[in-house]
Amino acid sequence: MDPLRDTTEWVETVEGGWNVLVGAESEKIVGMANDFEPEGEQREVFGDGKAGEVIAKIIKEAF
DSSP: OOOOOSOOSOHHHHHTTSOOOOTTOHHHHHHHHHHOOOOSOOOOTTOOSOHHHHHHHHHHHHO
């Protein structure tokens, strides 16, 4: 099992206000779980989720 972390590779979600890093302190985790309210509109920072469909079509057409 991975330990809780104070860093993330997904900085876009933190910068966009849709994730918060709280570290490994149980009080902070529980507090944020109870009180977190994302700010602003959630953007598609990692694409529209259709990359798999495009890849599957390309592979299907190749064979």
